[in-house]
Amino acid sequence: MKTRVAVLKSMGLPRPYQISKPLHIEEVELDPPGVEEVLVKIKAAGLCHSDLSVINGDRPRPLPMALGHEAAGEIVQIGDHVKNFQVGDHVVFAFLPSCGHCIYCQTGRTALCEPGAKANSDGTLLGGHKRIHKGNQYYFHHLGVSGFADYAVASIHSLVKIDKHYPFEIAALFGCAVMTGVGALVNTAKMKFGDSVLVVGLGGVGLSAILGAKAAGASKIIAADISQYKLNTALEFGATDVIDSSSTNALEQIKDLTGGGVDISVEFAGAMPALNYAFNATKRGGTTVTGALPPPDAKLSLDPLALVGQEKTLKGCYLGSSVPLRDIPAFLELYHNGQLPVDKLITHRIKLEDINEGFERLATGEAIRQVIIFD
Ligand SMILES: [Zn+2]
Ligand SMILES: [Zn+2]
Incomplete structure (x- = not known):
C-alpha cells in the first residue's frame, strides 16, 4: 500500500529547519506485515529530542531513515503468527522491541533486549526486515517505529495494547517521554x-x-x-x-x-x-x-x-529501565486517576507537513511536547 512518511536523508543540515527541511514528506510503498508483524494506522506521534539528535547528527543512524519513535495508533491488518493482537486494537509503540527470549527479557530487563538493540541499530524491524521503500530503495526504520507516517508496519514485540478510552495523543507520550x-x-x-x-x-x-x-x-x-x-x-x-x-x-x-x-x-x-x-x-x-x-x-x-x-x-x-508491557498500562492508569497529568506536556498539536517547523521549535527550546495528529 502507499503511505506518507517523514524521511531523513542527510544529518547535520543547518538551522533553521523550516528552511533546510531535513525531513522530506514522501509517498512510499509499505509492504504488508510479515510474521509477527501488524499494520498500524498512526493516530498521534510525538516529537522527541532523540529524533532531533538524529537530525542534527549527535546520534548517527543509517540513512535514509523514516523517523519517529513515540507514537500510538490502531491496528488495521495483521500478519502471520500474530498472537494477542487483533484488528481494531489500540496500541502504543515501545521504541525498543522486547524479543521475550533473550537472557535480558527472560530476567525482566527488557530495556537491554539484545535482538531488540541489534534491530534498532541496524534500522530494521525485530525480524530483520525493512518494509518501507520507494522503488528498489528500502528505507531504514527508526527504533522499530517510524511513526511520523500515516501507516507503519511494526513487530508485535514493539507494541503494547491499551484500553480504547485513552486519547491517542496522550497514549503516544507513554512510549518514550513518560516511560523514560x-x-x-x-x-x-x-x-x-x-x-x-x-x-x-x-x-x-x-x-x-x-x-x-x-x-x-x-x-x-x-x-x-x-x-x-x-x-x-x-x-x-x-x-x-x-x-x-x-x-x-x-x-x-x-x-x-x-x-x-x-x-x-x-x-x-x-x-x-x-x-x-x-x-x-x-x-x-x-x-x-x-x-x-x-x-x-x-x-x-x-x-x-x-x-x-x-x-x-x-x-x-x-527506556526508563521499563518493562513496557507492565509499565505502560500501569502509568496510563495513573494518568486516568489524575496522578500523572501528562496532558500538560503537550504544547503544540501539528500536522505532518509542519514537522520541520516543529523540530526548529524543539531545537530553540520553545516547545515541550509537540504531537502530530493524524486524521
Ligand atoms: Zn524519545
Ligand atoms: Zn530480548
Whole structure:
C-alpha cells in the first residue's frame, strides 16, 4: 500500500529547519506485515529530542531513515503468527522491541533486549526486515517505529495494547517521554516515598520525571535547567524549588535546600556539566541516574573518590529501565486517576507537513511536547 512518511536523508543540515527541511514528506510503498508483524494506522506521534539528535547528527543512524519513535495508533491488518493482537486494537509503540527470549527479557530487563538493540541499530524491524521503500530503495526504520507516517508496519514485540478510552495523543507520550522520565525514578533509581529528588534537564522526559516524583511521593522536587521558561514550567508541573543550573552557586543552593544534597538526581540534559552537577548534588549514599543521550565524543570526568568514600551510585537508564508491557498500562492508569497529568506536556498539536517547523521549535527550546495528529 502507499503511505506518507517523514524521511531523513542527510544529518547535520543547518538551522533553521523550516528552511533546510531535513525531513522530506514522501509517498512510499509499505509492504504488508510479515510474521509477527501488524499494520498500524498512526493516530498521534510525538516529537522527541532523540529524533532531533538524529537530525542534527549527535546520534548517527543509517540513512535514509523514516523517523519517529513515540507514537500510538490502531491496528488495521495483521500478519502471520500474530498472537494477542487483533484488528481494531489500540496500541502504543515501545521504541525498543522486547524479543521475550533473550537472557535480558527472560530476567525482566527488557530495556537491554539484545535482538531488540541489534534491530534498532541496524534500522530494521525485530525480524530483520525493512518494509518501507520507494522503488528498489528500502528505507531504514527508526527504533522499530517510524511513526511520523500515516501507516507503519511494526513487530508485535514493539507494541503494547491499551484500553480504547485513552486519547491517542496522550497514549503516544507513554512510549518514550513518560516511560523514560517516570521509569528513571521508580525503576532505575528505585525511588522511595519521601525521597528528595533533583531533575536536571527539563524537556518532555525531565518534566515527566517531575510528574513521576510527585506521584511517587517525593518530599522535595527540585528542578534545574538553564532556561527560565522551563523552570517556570517545572513549577506548574509540581516542582517545589527551581534552580538556574548556570548560576555560580547552583550547587550551594541544592545543599541549602536539602541540608547536604538530594537522595536521587536524574539527568536528561545530555551535557557533561549537567551530569556532573547532578552527581555532585546527591548526598552521601545518594543515587544519580542519567537517561540522556550525549554526543558520541562526550567523556565524563567525576570524582571517583566520592563513589567510594561517600558510597555514591551512578546508573545509566535506557527506556526508563521499563518493562513496557507492565509499565505502560500501569502509568496510563495513573494518568486516568489524575496522578500523572501528562496532558500538560503537550504544547503544540501539528500536522505532518509542519514537522520541520516543529523540530526548529524543539531545537530553540520553545516547545515541550509537540504531537502530530493524524486524521
Ligand atoms: Zn524519545
Ligand atoms: Zn530480548
